[in-house]
Amino acid sequence: MEPIALAVIGGTGVYKLAALDDVQTHDVETIYGAPSGPVRVGLLNGQRVAFLARHGEGHSIPPHKINYRANLAALKQLGATRVLALNTVGGITDNFGPRVLACPDQLIDYTWGRISTLSEEAGSEVLHVDFGHPYTPSFRAKVLAAAKAKGVVMQDGGCYGATQGPRLETNAEIARMRRDGCDLVGMTGMPEAGLARELGLEYACLAIVANWAAGCGEAEEITMAEVLANVEAASAGLPTLVGELAKG
Known part of the structure; x- marks a missing residue:
């Protein structure tokens, strides 16, 4: 099987990579079950790029029901070694307002009840991976370099807070997250990042700020129309950025 230069996981509002040419569809089954949907593999700037819609191509899977293990395992089975995770998020602090692209370097996990490790089944290896830097530093550097090369404005750093969903957060919950040091809030950052580390995949997050989080900014109510327009x-600039990143 030919190697895949880059795998992309799309979040809310990003259900395909229209720039892909010669697309082949792969329905993959893993030892963890089926992923969220088919993996689309095509060419971008002459490089093989894989795309998977995290919530399904019709946005039918809520954050807590996503089979994160199967998604990542499917990409790895197809030959991916690097995963760029697109996460639609809310902004908490001043530098992370709507329509900002950010490449966070830290995260805090507030989720619960999700299968968060490859060590879940009886008899499986107990994995104690180093997770001090939850996003692969060398891969993050390449994402930032690709953005700079293509003139895509990107915020370097920030802390992603992963919440349970699918409901949005209360004002008090966001205030607590701000005190904890979170700049961004989303529902799918974990366990995905931790599982990628366990699978030995290079992994970075590209956070797409769709709205101010509850109690931040001026809007009193967050609407899906606003979210999708901002996404x-x-x-x-994503196709240009992904094409540059796929080069190596």
Whole structure:
């Protein structure tokens, strides 16, 4: 099987990579079950790039029901070694307002009840991976370099707080997250990042800020129309960025 230069996992509002040519569809089964949907593999700037919609291509899977293990295992089975995770998030602190692209360097996990390790089944190896830097530093550097090379404005760093969902957070919960040091809030950052580390995949997050989190900014109510419009605007440079990153 030909190697895959880059695998991309799309979040809310990003259900395909339209820039891919010669797309082949792979329905993959893993030891953890089926992923969220088919993996689309195509060419971008002459490089093989894989794409998987985290919530399914029709956004039918809520955050707590995603089979994160199967998603990552499917990409690895197809030959991926590097995963760029696109996460639609809310902004908490001043530098992370709507339509900002950010490449966070830290995270805090507030989720519960999700299968969060490859060590879940009886008899499986007990894995104690180093997770001090939850996103692969060398891969993060390449994401930032690709953005700079293509003129895509990106916020370097920040802390992603992963919440349970699918409901949005209360004002008090966001205030607590701000005190904890979170800059961004999303629902799918974990256990995905931890599982990627256990699988030995290089992994980085590209956070797409769709709205201010509860109690931040001026909007009193967050609407899906607003979220999707902001995601579309912030994602305009993604094909160019992914194509540059796939080069190596």
